[in-house]
Amino acid sequence: MNPQTITADASGTWTLGDLEVNRIGFGTMRLPQHGKALIPDAVPGDRDQAIAVLRRAVGLGVNHIDTAAFYFSPLRSANELINRALAPYADDLVIATKVGPHRDMRGEWTEHARTARELRGQVEENLRQLGRDHLDLVNLRIVGHDSIAERFGALAELREAGLIRQLGVSNVQPEQLAEAQAIAPVVCVQNAYGIGLRPECDAFVRSCGEQGVAFVPFYSVAGSGGQAGVTSPDQDSVLAVARAHGVSAAQIRLAWTLHRGPHMLAIPGTGNLEHLEANIATGALRLSDEELASLDAVHRAAAEV
Template identity: 75%
Template structure:
């Protein structure tokens, strides 16, 4: 499959509230550094290279950028790179960030923000870094199964104040979605998901589809590799489908997630221009019933 002229429009569109995005987006977690994300010895990525990738993504029709203030290496931050590459921002560009986790200046993880004041400080930090007066979408990323009412309510207050346009959730369990929706509208859910996902993640995907909420998988390509990236080996079914279409295994994994429903978006990240083109082109890959059966034999 040629990737030279395929753009993100081939993946179709979905709405995050009133914001229309192409279903293939771009995730910036790995953009500030080479190698594993968040590694204390991560080597900062060349700034010009990172900015070139962001600008090329937009040229290829990507209008959904995923970021966070805690995506940074010793000399690069994802938000700073986005601002340097894309500001002043197009009206069609949707930047989605997340709050909750925090890292100190050395990169060490801190306790999640839990109070309204702590969450507001993280929202304001994203605003400052991105050079914006409001954030398009803010996801509350959580750990555990306890109530999110106070934290989500604090973000809902910031939405009412005009600092945030839309709200989403990340890393949740099914009961969190109902809890949040009782407080304010939810436009997207970001959860770990891909081939071989746990039944609970299938349940979250289903609930989002029924309620018209975007489901945005993370680690859809990396799978068990998580922050370190994709594992070297591939299951036989994935590689067989890739060989049949003349594409990479990563493209098959992305295409499979998009086939899970029209509400499923993708935010693969890379610092490589060739991989970027391949990820965007995956939005045009149409898997047959035979392909889907080979990839999901239990269904």
């Protein structure tokens, strides 16, 4: 398998409301800095390299890019990099962003936006940075288990006003998804999930598929390492499957998430061109029933620890 010749359409497609995307997308969280993301003293990444990665991603068929206004380092903003690299935007390019969390100019986390005014301000901030008159997809990012009705309702009003095309939710529980769906259509759930990461959410993942809601896992490669990236060695079963296919353990982790259902959309992020090509090539990987059973066992074992 030559990663340089495999494009994102090898992963198949899914429709987010009226927006069709390839199931392998690209996450921009790591573009603005080196090392750990979303910290005040992050080391800015190379601007030209980030722009090259974005353009290469689109050149390889990626048409689903995940971003947020709070993805920035002292000198770099993911939204600004997207604007510089990809504007004027292709008609089929779907840019998904998130609102709710907020960082001040120093990069410190502050209170989440909770009022309609604060959420509209975040939507307008994304519009300005991306240079757009509407946002394709906005995910309401949640912390906690409280009601999201007021916040999601505010975004639904912005959708009615034409500033947002589709809505999603992030870091939510099943009851919060149901609460949002009672207000406006929800096209995706964006939660942390991967081999050994939140196996207790398996039923929720299946339920989303049954409802026609895309599930967009983040940290599917990093696992429990989260923003810091991979912090522990891969299990023998994962490495064995990787060797059998001549690919990396990271690619197997991505492939496993895609095999969880046709509604699964991967958004791996990287600032490295070779890693980008490898991630996109994962869409062409086909795992056998025996390999999936082996990986599923690793996943389930995490719930027993």
